[in-house]
Amino acid sequence: MTDKVKGFSVYDSEDSPQRLKFYQTGTLTVGNRLLDAKLRTVQATKERANAITSGHRACQGCGEALGARYAVDAAMLACDGKLVATNATGCLEVFTTPYPETAWQLPWIHSLFGNTPAVATGMAAALKAKGQTDIRVLAQGGDGGTADIGFGCLSGMFERNDDVLYICYNNQAYMNTGVQRSSQTPGAARTATTMPVGPEPGNVFGTGKYLPAIAMAHEIPYVATASIHHLHDLEAKVHKAMSMRGARYIEILVTCPLGWGSAPADTIKVARLAVETGLWPLIEAEHGELTGSHQLERPRPVEDYLKLQRRFAHVFKPGNEWELDNLQALADRNIRRYGLK
Amino acid sequence: MLQQIEGSYAVAEAVAMCMPEVVAAYPITPQTHIVEHIGELVKAGKVGSCEYINVDSEFSAMSACIGSSVMGARTYTATASQGLLFMMEAVYNASGLGLPIVMTLGNRSIGAPINIWNDHTDALAARDSGWIQLFVETNQQAVDVHIQAFKLAEAISLPVMVCMDGFVLTHAYERIDMPDKSQVESFLPPFVPKQKLDPDQPVSIGAMVGPEAFTEVRYLAHHKQLEALEIIDDIGEEFAELFGRSSGGLVSCFDCGDADTIVIAAGSVVGTIKSVIKDMRDEGHSIGVVSIRSMRPFPRFKLAKVLQKAKRVIVFEKAFSVGVGGVLALDVQWALHNYSLPLYSVIGGLGGRSITRASLRKLFDKGLRDQLPQTHFLDLDIDAVNRELARERSGDRSGPAAENIVRDLGVVSAAKTS
Ligand SMILES: Cc1ncc(C[n+]2csc(CCOP(=O)(O)OP(=O)(O)O)c2C)c(N)n1
Ligand code: SF4
Ligand SMILES: [Mg+2]
Numbered sequence: 001m002t003d004k005v006k007g008f009s010v011y012d013s014e015d016s017p018q019r020l021k022f023y024q025t026g027t028l029t030v031g032n033r034l035l036d037a038k039l040r041t042v043q044a045t046k047e048r049a050n051a052i053t054s055g056h057r058a059c060q061g062c063g064e065a066l067g068a069r070y071a072v073d074a075a076m077l078a079c080d081g082k083l084v085a086t087n088a089t090g091c092l093e094v095f096t097t098p099y100p101e102t103a104w105q106l107p108w109i110h111s112l113f114g115n116t117p118a119v120a121t122g123m124a125a126a127l128k129a130k131g132q133t134d135i136r137v138l139a140q141g142g143d144g145g146t147a148d149i150g151f152g153c154l155s156g157m158f159e160r161n162d163d164v165l166y167i168c169y170n171n172q173a174y175m176n177t178g179v180q181r182s183s184q185t186p187g188a189a190r191t192a193t194t195m196p197v198g199p200e201p202g203n204v205f206g207t208g209k210y211l212p213a214i215a216m217a218h219e220i221p222y223v224a225t226a227s228i229h230h231l232h233d234l235e236a237k238v239h240k241a242m243s244m245r246g247a248r249y250i251e252i253l254v255t256c257p258l259g260w261g262s263a264p265a266d267t268i269k270v271a272r273l274a275v276e277t278g279l280w281p282l283i284e285a286e287h288g289e290l291t292g293s294h295q296l297e298r299p300r301p302v303e304d305y306l307k308l309q310r311r312f313a314h315v316f317k318p319g320n321e322w323e324l325d326n327l328q329a330l331a332d333r334n335i336r337r338y339g340l341k
Numbered sequence: 342m343l344q345q346i347e348g349s350y351a352v353a354e355a356v357a358m359c360m361p362e363v364v365a366a367y368p369i370t371p372q373t374h375i376v377e378h379i380g381e382l383v384k385a386g387k388v389g390s391c392e393y394i395n396v397d398s399e400f401s402a403m404s405a406c407i408g409s410s411v412m413g414a415r416t417y418t419a420t421a422s423q424g425l426l427f428m429m430e431a432v433y434n435a436s437g438l439g440l441p442i443v444m445t446l447g448n449r450s451i452g453a454p455i456n457i458w459n460d461h462t463d464a465l466a467a468r469d470s471g472w473i474q475l476f477v478e479t480n481q482q483a484v485d486v487h488i489q490a491f492k493l494a495e496a497i498s499l500p501v502m503v504c505m506d507g508f509v510l511t512h513a514y515e516r517i518d519m520p521d522k523s524q525v526e527s528f529l530p531p532f533v534p535k536q537k538l539d540p541d542q543p544v545s546i547g548a549m550v551g552p553e554a555f556t557e558v559r560y561l562a563h564h565k566q567l568e569a570l571e572i573i574d575d576i577g578e579e580f581a582e583l584f585g586r587s588s589g590g591l592v593s594c595f596d597c598g599d600a601d602t603i604v605i606a607a608g609s610v611v612g613t614i615k616s617v618i619k620d621m622r623d624e625g626h627s628i629g630v631v632s633i634r635s636m637r638p639f640p641r642f643k644l645a646k647v648l649q650k651a652k653r654v655i656v657f658e659k660a661f662s663v664g665v666g667g668v669l670a671l672d673v674q675w676a677l678h679n680y681s682l683p684l685y686s687v688i689g690g691l692g693g694r695s696i697t698r699a700s701l702r703k704l705f706d707k708g709l710r711d712q713l714p715q716t717h718f719l720d721l722d723i724d725a726v727n728r729e730l731a732r733e734r735s736g737d738r739s740g741p742a743a744e745n746i747v748r749d750l751g752v753v754s755a756a757k758t759s
Contacts, residue, residue, distance in 0.1 A: 084538040086408065098549030101397060107538035109411050110547035111434050115404035118396065122408025122416075123538070125392040129362040129414055137538060153404065156397030 003073040015185050038231070049076035049105060051083075056103040058095040061264025063255035063271060064169045067228045068092055068140065071167050071252065074235040075138050076106065078242035084122050085114040088145030089113035091176045091256075113151035116141045117157035120164040129165070136242065137163065143170040143184035146251075147211045158218035161246040165238075168211065168249070169220060171256035186279070187330065188323040189311045191259070196314035205326050212283065219288035221245040227253050227280060229272035233294070235285065253280045261310025271275050273305035279330035281338040293338045302327045344519050347479035348510045349374030351517045355400040357382045357483040358525040359442075359491045361417040363409035365394040365402045370457045370508035376419050377489055400425040403431035403442075405734060412548060413537035415491065416743055418442065421507055422449035422463045429467065435576040436471030436562065437537070438547055441494035441501070443487065444472075448608065448659075449507040450692040454743040458693020459507040460659040462610065464636065465668050471562050473501040473531075476607040476629040477588075480515045485588035486634075489576050491532075496572060497565050498535045504636070508693070515706040520584060527542075528583050529614070545663055566638040573635050591640035594647055596622060597629030601652040602709055605644075605673055608634040610657065617701045628705060633669065641676040653683045655708045659690040666716040683711060689719030689740035725749050 022209055033040070042048075051072040058065035076083050084107045087093045093110045096103040111119045120139035129134050139157075141150055146168040159166055173191045174180040182195045187205035190196045194203040215223045221244045228232040232254060253265040262270050273293065274280035279302060283292035306312040308329065308334040315323040335341050353375050356364075364375040364383060383393040392409075396402045402418050410416040420428065425446060435442050446467075450460045464474060475490065477483045483505045488617075490501040491759045550558055570591060577589025595615050597603050604614055606736060607663060611632040621628050631647055633640075648654055654677065656670040665671070670686035677684065685708055700720050707713050729746050732739040739745065 022618075082540045084412070084540065088521075096550065097545060098551065099554075102545035102548060105543060107540055108544045109438075109546045110536060110545075111404060111407050111438070112430055115400060115407075115431055115434075118401035118404035119408035119411075121394060121396070121401070122363060122405030122410075123412050124408075125363045125365070125394050125405065126409040126412035126414035126416075129390045129392045130412070152397055153401045156401055159397070160395070263645065325574050 061257040061267040067252040067254045074238035079136045082135045088116040088141030090142035118153040121162045139166045144174040144182040154181045168251040215249040223285040224247040278335040353378035362414035365405035371511045399428035403428040414536040415532045419445035420615045422445040440500045447507040456692040462660040482588040509609045578742045591635040600629035601627040603651045604630040606657040645678045661688045685713040
């Protein structure tokens with residue numbers, strides 16, 4: 001592989017070099033079918049656990065459903081199916097249940113909205129006490145459950161380095177309760193509590209938090225970000241996380257057609273553009289040190305990403321150019337900060 | 342073996358003998374000595390392979406207990422007061438999920454105003470949570486009831502809260518007959534969970550239940566608590582047989598077989614009440630006391646049986662429902678709804694105020710003559726309250742009411758830790 005993707009876990013392994021580089025025209029992505037066989041993402045194989053089976057109630061084009069399905073299956077594969085999972089209240093919990101139906105094919109518990117990291121702590125402690133550390137613990141939550149209401153528990157779990165893989169499905173708002181702002185909602189975005197009215201339409205700038213950096217500050221063994229447009233990378237990161245012990249954190253940006261006002265058919269495209277504009281950097285870090293970042297062949301202007309989503313419609317209105325500039329500045333800063341180019 | 346030992350230490354030792362596999366706790370006065378000592382025992386390797394988790398809050402403590410218990414591990418925590426309120430969402434969740442966690446509550450008041458001393462406001466704030474709530478009068482009972490609590494919780498798959506008075510018990514050095522570990526082992530069978538997360542038999546736990554089945558699921562919890570009314574007594578008797586002393590059960594009665602006046606109370610204050618009653622008996626008064634050991638489930642029928650021949654009932658409690666009055670009093674009244682007995686509700690000992698033998702004696706003398714109001718606050722300085730009301734009515738910015746009252750009463754604060 002070229003130096004463009006160096007340090008990036010998918011391509012790291014010596015025995016699976018991708019010698020040829022084929023880009024799709026337009027999107028500049030490496031097509032799945034053009035990859036070496038063992039680098040390809042495969043939808044259905046015998047080995048696949050299908051831990052979140054079909055029939056659940058997610059919206060059409062839900063990025064969270066896709067992200068969770070690939071992440072959980074990758075985790076299942078990495079530990080030979082010896083996985084127990086916990087889940088915060090939120091879309092994923094709601095659309096995979098209610099009783100008597102469940103999409104979960106692995107042992108799964110939902111306790112509360114804000115306590116998932118601590119529930120996972122307890123699960124890991126019990127397994128350790130019982131000497132069953134071959135069984136691994138997966139915790140999952142949305143951006144709200146993770147960055148806001150569960151933040152204290154999450155920080156505690158990180159700080160104690162509890163043996164838990166925590167995956168945050170970030171759709172940048174409280175979707176389950178009807179698209180309200182979270183601390184991961186980007187500037188300018190319209191939500192039900194940040195309406196595009198007044199002098200600063202949408203979510204105000206200069207607020208919010210980038211949780212992966214906070215996770216890194218805890219110096220836990222592994223932190224990564226991922227995107228549902230690059231499932232192979234997502235799987236590789238889950239695999240890498242599962243090869244380690246202690247607290248590990250992966251945050252996946254997941255398109256939400258309902259909350260973002262994007263077409264269900266554009267879910268992958270929107271996710272790809274979030275990465276290719278620099279608004280969602282794909283990074284990896286170990287013990288607080290950045291170890292890899294996905295290089296942008298040719299960063300795209302943020303407009304390309306924003307115009308596909310009605311939550312940003314107002315930034316294209318006359319007088320709101322400054323919001324567009326702010327968003328471009330954020331992307332540029334990410335590119336500098338995480339060395340994306 | 343008899344030992345002169347602090348209540349908290351004794352409880353920690355007793356819990357350790359029950360061999361919990363996970364302990365997750367967050368410090369709060371007056372619970373600290375319990376968890377410190379358990380932490381030490383775990384660290385020293387005296388509790389098998391037990392994991393002690395230094396969590397970041399009580400909310401995390403109870404949540405970690407949920408995670409641990411659902412993996413099939415015997416799980417313990419302890420808290421008090423603000424800590425119980427901070428974990429409350431998870432407290433309800435643990436019982437809703439039917440997880441047999443055992444928790445010690447070192448009873449303490451709830452702020453504001455912040456106050457570290459004993460009353461029962463914390464326990465009663467959780468009375469509807471679905472947890473079994475057992476109260477103890479002495480540290481001997483505290484030790485014994487914890488051992489029974491694990492057996493009870495695991496038998497019916499519900500969490501159990503053992504309520505012991507903060508400071509009065511937690512920090513008191515007393516002579517305690519400490520059980521042998523081997524005795525505890527023969528009394529307490531290994532934990533066989535009714536549900537757990539197991540990769541070999543995957544289940545989904547904690548999913549949503551709609552109106553179609555919610556009533557039935559909740560009724561089941563109620564039903565189990567009603568069943569516990571028998572099991573608590575059975576386990577108490579079994580314990581008494583094996584350990585040679587009785588310290589469990591739903592209620593315990595002192596001098597109430599023939600008593601005209603029966604006092605009802607819970608926790609360590611029962612000891613003080615007993616000593617007043619002894620004197621009164623010596624003087625020929627017909628009075629006795631019932632100690633409520635199980636607050637939830639509430640032993641309604643058993644209590645009615647004990648009380649049915651009495652002429653009056655005085656319910657003494659260290660908590661109240663603001664805007665109503667006594668809480669325990671309401672439960673007792675419900676137990677007595679088939680009998681027309683006068684019931685006096687007395688609230689006292691709030692925020693650690695001493696409950697003296699002299700005030701109790703005065704109270705009971707008045708009760709015997711039916712001279713008590715329906716609701717009475719023991720040793721309340723109503724004039725101080727009226728003076729503050731006057732300040733507030735004066736039209737000026739009267740400031741923090743709590744500070745005004747403390748200044749008005751001219752007391753010097755004794756608070757050191759919280
Ligand atoms: C203590 C508590 N507060 C609020 C809620 C309501 N609530 C449930 S899910 C949710 C939002 C979830 O947002 P997020 O975590 O981002 O997940 P998403 O649904 O977006 O995937 C909220 C506010 C709750 N269940 N519990
Ligand atoms: S609201 Fe968004 S996150 Fe929730 S199910 Fe629909 S698309 Fe998925
Ligand atoms: Mg969300």
